[in-house]
Amino acid sequence: MERNKQKVRKYKNMKQKNQHYSTQYPDVKIKVYSVPESLKQHLFIFKTITGVFSFKKLDLGTKVFIEHMTIPKKQSVLLDLGCGYGAIGIVLAYKSHQSTVYLIDINRRAIWCTRENIKYNLLDRTNKVITLSGNYFKPIENKNIKFDGIYMNPPLRNGRREFLKLCEEIPYFLKPKGLFQFVIKKKMGADYVLKYININFSNIFDINIICKRSGYWVFDLTLLD
Numbered sequence: 307m308e309r310n311k312q313k314v315r316k317y318k319n320m321k322q323k324n325q326h327y328s329t330q331y332p333d334v335k336i337k338v339y340s341v342p343e344s345l346k347q348h349l350f351i352f353k354t355i356t357g358v359f360s361f362k363k364l365d366l367g368t369k370v371f372i373e374h375m376t377i378p379k380k381q382s383v384l385l386d387l388g389c390g391y392g393a394i395g396i397v398l399a400y401k402s403h404q405s406t407v408y409l410i411d412i413n414r415r416a417i418w419c420t421r422e423n424i425k426y427n428l429l430d431r432t433n434k435v436i437t438l439s440g441n442y443f444k445p446i447e448n449k450n451i452k453f454d455g456i457y458m459n460p461p462l463r464n465g466r467r468e469f470l471k472l473c474e475e476i477p478y479f480l481k482p483k484g485l486f487q488f489v490i491k492k493k494m495g496a497d498y499v500l501k502y503i504n505i506n507f508s509n510i511f512d513i514n515i516i517c518k519r520s521g522y523w524v525f526d527l528t529l530l531d
């Protein structure tokens with residue numbers, strides 16, 4: 307009897323550890339965390355929960371990305387794709403308050419956190435911030451929305467191929483001269499991705515690395531005329 311109970315406990319622990327943040331409905335036990343982070347000279351406080359990417363502290367790749375991403379000065383339409391608990395999109399909305407910012411994630415808990423974090427961190431700026439849950443561009447399919455900027459810390463645990471496939475869709479959702487910026491850890495194959503996009507997308511994008519910091523590369527792909 308006791309042995310069976312131990313087996314069940316072991317199985318539950320394994321399930322919790324292995325559960326992937328890209329799941330639509332994570333079923334790990336809910337625990338709420340508070341993640342304070344100073345970004346672009348402002349203190350943000352993010353509410354996070356188990357089952358969401360990097361719920362205990364802001365991912366270093368996200369931090370490096372936020373500090374180096376391009377924040378438009380003019381009124382723009384921006385997208386944080388795979389927003390997690392919303393850090394990238396919320397900083398964009400905070401710093402570019404004239405812009406409209408979309409945040410999309412497949413994980414329902416991530417979207418719940420993002421909505422809470424928008425209320426808490428953006429206060430009166432919330433009317434130009436739109437959260438949607440679903441598979442990448444699916445929630446805006448057929449809505450004819452085009453972005454000046456698409457920003458992303460991609461879920462590479464899903465496999466590099468999924469991300470490279472997604473890159474093919476990006477141009478259809480960008481305005482002329484729109485930009486696609488993302489971060490990749492060197493150890494997760496940043497140099498491979500750079501080579502791949504240079505070979506396959508150099509006729510569509512002007513491709514640059516904005517920074518290499520703490521083992522992360524920040525990519526800038528700007529749509530050519």
Ligand SMILES: C[S@@+](CC[C@H](N)C(=O)[O-])C[C@H]1O[C@@H](n2cnc3c(N)ncnc32)[C@H](O)[C@@H]1O
Pocket residue numbers: 327328329359360365368387388389390391392393394410411412413416440441442458459460461462464
């Ligand atoms: C590496 S995490 C980055 C999260 C957040 N942007 C950050 O920097 O903290 C990637 C995010 O992509 C989301 N994701 C994975 N597959 C997705 C899909 N098919 N459609 C939309 N979002 C997805 C995951 O749920 C996760 O929140």
